[in-house]
Amino acid sequence: MGFKNAPMTTVKPVEGKENLFSPEVRAEIDSWIAKYPEQWRQSAVMAALRIVQDANGGYLTEALMDQVAAYLDMPAIAVYEVATFYSMYELKPVGRHKVCVCTNVSCMVNGSDKIVDHMEQKLGIKLGETTEDGRYTLKEVECLGACGGAPMFQIGTKYYENLTPELVDSILDGLE
């Protein structure tokens, strides 16, 4: 009996799940829960965290993670583990546009350092920081699986590939 063959559920399901989140968020999470066997409700944790993060302006709070835990009948620590492991979850407020720039091997050999330098200079912030006006956050991430188009970054749900400093300028300036 271990992590792998039994769900790490809490023993006592939380009552009043209908008071957690908005009806839309709940409906979306439920559609993910429905994809898994009944006792594996917690398999929806990644989707749930993403949905809740999106609904909260791009970041998670402890309270929201606790609510996800309650909603999925998981121990809270198991949700913290997931949320702190994956780089797409934010635990602090981020800017309106989160620029996730890949600095992994393929991107690095294709000049991601230059792209990072350029953006840091242009925006006046370092990796991991947010501009004062709250427009941009720069975030360093590992390989996003688009090595063919290295160097690359991701903003929102979009990938931008074969970046050059000029291209970066036009992309960033084109965002509202």
Added chain:
Amino acid sequence: MSEDQTVTIEVDGREIQAKAGQMLIDATDAAGINIPRFCYHKKLSVSANCRMCLVEVAKVPKPLPACATPVAEGMKVQTRSPLAIAAQKGTMEFLLINHPLDCPVCDQGGECELQDVALGYGDDVSRFVEGKRVVMDKEIGPLISTDLTRCIHCTRCVRFGAEIAGVRELGATGRGEHMTIGTYIEKSVDSELSGNMIDVCPVGSLTSKPFRFRARAWELIQRDAIAPHDAVGSNLHLHVRRNEVMRVHPKENDAVNECWISDRDRFSYTALNSAERLDTPLVKTRGEWKESGWHEALTRVASGLKEAGSDLGVLASPGCTVEELHLARKLANGLGSERIETRLRQGDFRTAAGAWLGQSVTDLERCSAALLIGSNVRKEQPIFGHRLRKAALEGCDVSFINPLELEMNYAARQIVTPPAAMAGEVAAVARAAGAAGPLIDQAEVTERHQAIAERLKAAPAATLLLGNLAQAHPDYAVLLTLASALAKATGAVLGQLPAGANSVGAQLVGAVGDGLDAMLAQPAKGYLLMGVEPGYDLWDPAAANAALTQSGFVVALSGFRSESLEAVADVILPVSAFAETSGTFVNAEGTWQSFAGAVSPKGETRPAWKVLRVLGNLLDLQGFDHDSSEEVLAEARQQAEGRQLDNAPADAVTECRLVDAALTRIGDVPIYAVDALVRHAAPLQKTRDAIAAAIYINESEAAKAGLTAGMQAAVTQNGTRVILPVTIDPNIPNGCVRIPAGVAGTEQLGGQFGEVTLEKA
């Protein structure tokens, strides 16, 4: 392949037999072939994340982790080939990259798995010149210290929490270089088995807080002992330095405690040198307590006991050893008295029954249906709780009938009902199972009862267990009668979870009498108290205080000073505590386990058996000339010969005494209030489970009485009134209020169960 098929494999040129499907490391361990490891632990799931156990397997190009490679017929394994050693050394080098070189100030130094393995597989000089990572330590409570920079991310502690303790408290947050062990939010680790994480941690990342910086491993001498706080009889190793118990570890015994012990057994040693330890005899003269010599004190006791003669009552803790109880009974008998009692928290003596587990400890984890009546087994006897949890995870259907809702660490059915209705619930299950008789015939059967009865009947191995709350119930005899009928109807084994380390031994040596009422209703001329603090260790402290105050002479054998004792006693004789005396406990399943003293008695204290022997001599009684505790034991064993305990009640009792009152007290004894040693163990008293005296009540009952959380309120029970704070607790049913027993603030109150009234203070 079936589980019990054997296969032959070859390891380092040697042929060994293994069970098919077994992991390679289990097979090599059994054959005495050493493979280094960190994350592997035989009682935990395989995570294979440390990679220290890499070995070479013929026909496989890359080294494989022995802990996650199942054996197969004809497999050829090299644990020391150049490839295997290169892999092991490589892993070691990576593990040491971030590990601090602080062994000289690390408590694990000298008994560290990393240190040991590094000696064999590490290099003398590190090639790593970059900065090492540092992790901030976390505050996780009074029992465990963290030095997380030393953590090697084996996740044994995390798996222990999830799989053994059954609560996920520690986790691994962050990723890669940034992964840390902790609770993420600041919170204490509260499991009653948490101390085992210290043992499973292979490095000095989790260490014992009370032991921190007290001694080095190589200064300690290991002695065996038996845990004194519950009827499990966990086997212990006491680590002693210069006549002081420095710490307590489990001694592995798969038939009893496996490789675990409860925090109660691990940390209670801290009370041995507490400021309240009594180390000289105390004599009360004209209302004043004075220290005295043994001679003077014993003479006074002898004359007091002689005076009492056949009107002597002996109240002894069920944590006293077989030897002590045997001599105490003999002493009383010698004076012409038959009055001795060790069932100090039993609420009903209308029927006689032998209380024992009814089965072996390991049977508990093999049962397929269990019904526990009046038991919070997880906190009463944590290791039994763990065994039942194991059964539950294997599919055992576990149900509880209790006066309050429990926090469970596995899924179980809980029937929660006020104390006065518990008998009705048991009767309903019995009726559903096809039993008949008074109470049963009138019981109202619902689906829940039906479900429990069906499971009990269908299960190949079913058990019914009565716990501490049942024993303390004023209708214990009724509960036992009904449970016995239910057991007959379902074929389930009837068992009980006796409270003390030697509850079973006490019955076998005849240290049980006609009950507490017989002992206290009419004050005896003299009382001998052994390991008993009247305000904390008895079912009805108010009645006990009254009887003892009116008695002519009270002598107490005690390890601690205690106001509750000093208020009623005339002489207090200081006796050796746990670890200082030799003795024998008979655990719940009936196993006799003897132990020697590990350290010499503190100060002027003497082992209780010696004190009783000398008293026997002073009173000119026959047969008190034993030279050793072994002699006493031999005599006691002879006495016990042929005595069999039977959980079935001698007489059927079906008349309920506890009537449905407007408000009934539930007086459970919290895990860290069970005996004087535990009550004086400072680290345990700082845990969340050290439940304080308070009025625990649910929201609607509180509102009825006009009370809110945090308010002070007055409780009145049998005319005694005490003021306690109010705590709102949704786990308490309507019509009930939980006021724990055995904790400071309740030493004047009445019985553990009974009618109370509440009002604003």
